[in-house]
Structures are given as C-alpha cells and as structure tokens.
Amino acid sequence: MTVMEQRGAYRPTPPPAWQPRTDPAPLLPDVEPYRVLGTKAADRVDPGLLRTLYARLVRGRRYNAQATALTKQGRLAVYPSSTGQEACEIAAALALEERDWLFPSYRDTLAVVSRGVDPVEALTLLRGDWHTGYDPYEHRVAPLSTPLATQLPHAVGLAHAARLKGDDVVALAMVGDGGTSEGDFHEALNFAAVWRAPVVFLVQNNGFAISVPLDKQTAAPSLAHKAVGYGMPGRLVDGNDAAAVHEVLSDAVRHARAGGGPTLVEAVTYRVDAHTNADDATRYRGDAEVEAWRGHDPVALLERELTERGLLDEDGIRGAREEAEVMAADLRARMNADPELDPLELFAHVYAEPTPQLREQQAQLRAELEAEAEADSAAAPQGGHR
Numbered sequence: 001m002t003v004m005e006q007r008g009a010y011r012p013t014p015p016p017a018w019q020p021r022t023d024p025a026p027l028l029p030d031v032e033p034y035r036v037l038g039t040k041a042a043d044r045v046d047p048g049l050l051r052t053l054y055a056r057l058v059r060g061r062r063y064n065a066q067a068t069a070l071t072k073q074g075r076l077a078v079y080p081s082s083t084g085q086e087a088c089e090i091a092a093a094l095a096l097e098e099r100d101w102l103f104p105s106y107r108d109t110l111a112v113v114s115r116g117v118d119p120v121e122a123l124t125l126l127r128g129d130w131h132t133g134y135d136p137y138e139h140r141v142a143p144l145s146t147p148l149a150t151q152l153p154h155a156v157g158l159a160h161a162a163r164l165k166g167d168d169v170v171a172l173a174m175v176g177d178g179g180t181s182e183g184d185f186h187e188a189l190n191f192a193a194v195w196r197a198p199v200v201f202l203v204q205n206n207g208f209a210i211s212v213p214l215d216k217q218t219a220a221p222s223l224a225h226k227a228v229g230y231g232m233p234g235r236l237v238d239g240n241d242a243a244a245v246h247e248v249l250s251d252a253v254r255h256a257r258a259g260g261g262p263t264l265v266e267a268v269t270y271r272v273d274a275h276t277n278a279d280d281a282t283r284y285r286g287d288a289e290v291e292a293w294r295g296h297d298p299v300a301l302l303e304r305e306l307t308e309r310g311l312l313d314e315d316g317i318r319g320a321r322e323e324a325e326v327m328a329a330d331l332r333a334r335m336n337a338d339p340e341l342d343p344l345e346l347f348a349h350v351y352a353e354p355t356p357q358l359r360e361q362q363a364q365l366r367a368e369l370e371a372e373a374e375a376d377s378a379a380a381p382q383g384g385h386r
C-alpha cells in the first residue's frame with residue numbers, strides 16, 4: 001500500500017474523553033499567608049496552648065543566642081541560628097504526638113530540643129563530634145540533616161513503611177526554601193502523594209538559601225503551589241504566627257493520620273541572623289529588610305496577644321525569661337566541659353560487620369594510641385624521685 005493509500009484508509013476520530021485526574025481547586029494554597037494572632041481566630045485558641053507556645057518561644061530564642069555565643073567561644077564549630085523562625089520550630093514539635101517522627105534539617109535544633117532531646121546532645125553534630133549525638137529512637141527524631149532535602153525521602157519511606165505495618169505514625173519533615181530545588185524534594189513529594197503516605201512537609205521559607213534570594217530559586221507563584229503538581233494540598237501560613245503554624249500543622253497531621261495523605265505547608269518567615277556564624281549577611285541584604293521583619297517578630301507577636309487578652313502579665317514574662325536563663329546557664333556549663341573522646345570510636349557503627357580494611361586500620365590506630373600512652377607514662381615524672 002502506498003503512503004497516499006494508507007492516508008486514505010485512516011479515519012480520524014475524537015480522542016477518548018479527557019478529564020483532570022484530580023480536581024486541582026481544593027489543593028490550591030491560601031491566597032495569602034494564614035494568620036491567627038491579632039485576628040478573631042485567636043479567640044478560639046486554647047489559652048493553655050498559647051502560654052505553652054510562648055514559654056517555648058522565649059526559651060528557643062535564648063537557646064539560639066546561647067548557641068551562637070558558644071561558637072564565638074570555640075565550643076561549637078558552627079551554629080545555624082533559627083532566630084526569627086522560632087514559631088515554626090516550636091509548632092512543628094508540638095503538632096506531633098509522641099509516637100510520630102520528626103525529620104529535621106541542620107537549622108532545626110530547636111524543634112529537636114522541643115521534642116525532648118537533650119539540648120547538649122542536640123548540638124553534638126555542630127560541635128564536630130558524633131554525627132547524630134542522640135538516640136533517634138528515644139524521641140523519634142531523625143538526625144539533623146546537612147545534605148539538603150535528603151531527610152524528605154527518608155520521612156516518606158518511614159511513613160509509608162509504618163502504614164504498611166499498620167502503625168499509627170505520622171512523619172513531619174522540615175526543609176528550607178532552597179531545599180525545594182533539590183531532586184530529593186521532588187522525589188519525596190511525588191512518592192508521598194502516589195502512596196498517600198502519612199507525611200507533612202514543612203517548608204520554612206526564610207527568604208534565602210545562604211545568599212540566594214527566593215526569586216533566584218523558583219518561578220512558582222509560591223512554594224505551597226508546588227503541592228498541586230504532585231496532587232497534594234498546599235497550605236500557606238504566616239511562619240511568625242505560632243498559633244497559625246500550630247493550627248495548620250495540626251490539621252495536616254490529623255489529615256495524614258486519617259489516611260488523607262500528605263500536605264505541603266509553606267511557612268513564610270525570615271532568617272534574622274546570618275546563615276551561620278561563618279556567614280556575613282550584610283553582603284547580600286540590607287538592614288531595612290531585617291528591621292522590617294523585626295517588626296513582625298514571632299515572640300513579640302505572641303506576647304502582645306497574650307498580654308492584650310490578660311493571659312500574661314509582667315510576672316509571667318519575667319518567669320518565662322528566668323526559666324530560659326536557667327536553661328542557658330545549664331547549656332553553657334555542660335558545653336564548657338571538655339568531652340571525653342575516644343579516637344577508636346571512629347570505627348564504631350560504620351558497618352554492622354566491619355570490612356577487613358577497617359579492621360586493619362582500627363588495629364593500627366589502637367597500636368599507635370597504646371604506644372603513645374606508653375611513651376607518655378615513661379616520660380612522666382616518677383613520684384618521690386624529684
């Protein structure tokens with residue numbers, strides 16, 4: 001048959017009917033960041049919850065200041081402060097049940113401590129010591145993740161596995177705005193949505209990925225809009241409004257627990273300090289911008305709500321600050337004590353079954369350490385023979 005004859009035989013028909021696979025309208029995020037403090041919605045928030053959030057925020061701010069001071073004293077190698085982002089950190093920890101799991105990034109020490117991890121143990125990695133420093137199973141907190149967004153697929157895997165096993169567990173994974181450009185972000189959200197895994201993704205949009213502002217990072221209308229492409233709801237919330245972040249995350253956790261699948265929450269906030277103590281933020285942003293955000297400070301916003309409603313007075317404010325000082329003094333004292341380090345720990349927990357090369361290197365290091373200890377004791381002055 002010639003080509004012309006083939007064409008003649010082809011009878012075009014309309015394609016099978018097309019419909020969107022999911023209605024995108026309910027997945028779309030809020031038109032502007034959701035707020036509670038200073039609005040009517042605040043009246044229905046439990047005063048006890050507001051007070052708890054306040055005490056934790058004050059403590060969190062003090063923790064950030066103390067940890068930053070410890071970097072200057074050489075007690076911490078590096079500290080990525082979350083000053084200005086305390087509402088997201090604290091609300092993330094409080095929105096979870098004890099049986100749930102938190103998957104933090106390197107900036108989320110406050111969320112980790114708020115879950116119950118010892119404040120000193122939470123700093124182990126940043127001190128340049130053990131990679132994790134706390135037992136992840138004790139408080140169900142994964143290690144602070146330095147490689148961007150790698151914690152997200154881990155959270156999805158844990159949540160999906162828990163569901164397959166019939167365990168009632170939700171995973172909450174935290175990531176920065178820059179982390180949303182990573183392949184792991186895409187893979188995690190895609191799998192989570194396809195599997196309807198019980199996961200909540202919290203993006204703290206603090207304006208910058210080190211020196212890179214958000215508009216150089218994405219052309220999306222908002223980071224919350226990215227949810228729609230994966231087939232999950234996106235929520236946009238004021239990240240400095242602790243009551244709003246707590247409500248949105250709690251709703252998302254409930255939705256996930258009930259089998260509704262994942263949610264992507266974008267919390268709009270601001271990193272008031274530099275990226276870490278090793279960064280000079282004045283090289284890429286102006287003071288006016290920082291000052292504007294100080295006017296929308298998470299601690300001050302909550303303090304104002306509580307005092308205006310007669311739920312907090314001068315004594316209450318003083319009490320919260322004093323309690324934070326006690327925590328800071330304890331952190332200082334314990335961080336100033338030199339840790340006992342055993343160089344042979346290098347080889348522990350690398351593999352369940354160490355490789356022959358590692359065994360050989362371990363034996364070599366042990367022999368060197370023993371020889372050094374022997375030499376030291378031989379050189380030490382002997383008692384009574386001065």
Ligand SMILES: Cc1ncc(C[n+]2csc(CCOP(=O)(O)OP(=O)(O)O)c2C)c(N)n1
Binds near residue numbers: 146175206208209
């Ligand atoms: C996979 C990977 N690429 C690059 C880096 C280097 N890096 C460390 S922090 C950072 C910026 C991350 O910004 P963002 O995700 O917005 O989080 P933030 O630090 O603002 O909390 C980059 C690029 C890294 N840690 N991991």
